[in-house]
Amino acid sequence: DDLYGLCDENGALVVPCQYPYLEYCENGWYLVQAQNGRYGFIDKTGAVKVDLEFENAGKFSSGLAPVLVDGLWGFIGEEGELVIQPTYLFASAVTTNADPYVGGCTFWDGVGKVQDGDRWVLIDTGGSAVVDNTGINGFFACGNGLVAYQDAQSGLLGYMTTDGKIASMAIL
Numbered sequence: 001d002d003l004y005g006l007c008d009e010n011g012a013l014v015v016p017c018q019y020p021y022l023e024y025c026e027n028g029w030y031l032v033q034a035q036n037g038r039y040g041f042i043d044k045t046g047a048v049k050v051d052l053e054f055e056n057a058g059k060f061s062s063g064l065a066p067v068l069v070d071g072l073w074g075f076i077g078e079e080g081e082l083v084i085q086p087t088y089l090f091a092s093a094v095t096t097n098a099d100p101y102v103g104g105c106t107f108w109d110g111v112g113k114v115q116d117g118d119r120w121v122l123i124d125t126g127g128s129a130v131v132d133n134t135g136i137n138g139f140f141a142c143g144n145g146l147v148a149y150q151d152a153q154s155g156l157l158g159y160m161t162t163d164g165k166i167a168s169m170a171i172l
Contacts, residue, residue: 006030006044015046025060027078041065050080058093062107062125066091073114075106075127084127090115109162111147113139122147122162131164 005017021033029041029049040052041060056068064075064083074086092113093106106112111122111130120138122131131139131147137155140148146159146167159167 003035004032006046014044015042023059025065027060027063029060031057031059031065039067049078050076058091058106062110062112064107064112064125066093066106075112083125084123088114088116092120108142109145111162122164130162131160133164 001017002020003017004019004022005013006015006022008014018035019032020035021031021039023031025031025041029043031039032042032052033039034052036052037055038052039054039057040048041050041057043049050065054067054069055071058066060078063077066073067076067082067086069082069086072086073088073091074082075084075091077083091106092115107125110124112125114121114123116129116132119132119134120136121129122139124130135152137150137152140150140157142148142162145161147162148157149160150157161167
């Protein structure tokens with residue numbers, strides 16, 4: 001029925017196949033979607049770690065997970081408490097590895113990419129804007145303290161540090 005569960009290392013079913021969506025998080029938990037469409041987090045035994053109450057959610061990274069509440073994205077900590085209030089149109093995961101299916105996270109090197117109104121902003125894990133520049137059209141790849149960005153005027157790409165300092169001028 002396209003439902004997911006978890007097996008132990010011997011192949012024995014530990015968590016029954018009851019979730020339409022299940023994905024591993026870096027903290028050892030699993031992001032799951034209940035059959036009623038709500039999202040939350042379980043551990044490898046199936047114990048609920050964060051109630052399945054969110055409209056949508058993303059994986060934990062840097063101790064925070066993006067959650068959709070009343071149509072806006074915010075971030076929770078591992079106790080399930082709202083750490084960054086839901087005020088964003090989108091909280092985007094980025095690839096931190098050459099393989100797009102490995103290493104995706106919302107926060108990397110202390111910053112995360114969110115959509116605030118019609119622009120993309122980098123925020124820190126406390127929710128403060130680190131890079132909020134209308135001259136930037138978007139943020140893309142990341143790693144080693146660098147973020148790829150697109151210049152809004154020219155459409156060219158360049159790299160900046162995670163604190164907003166230009167590391168290389170627009171390329172491509």
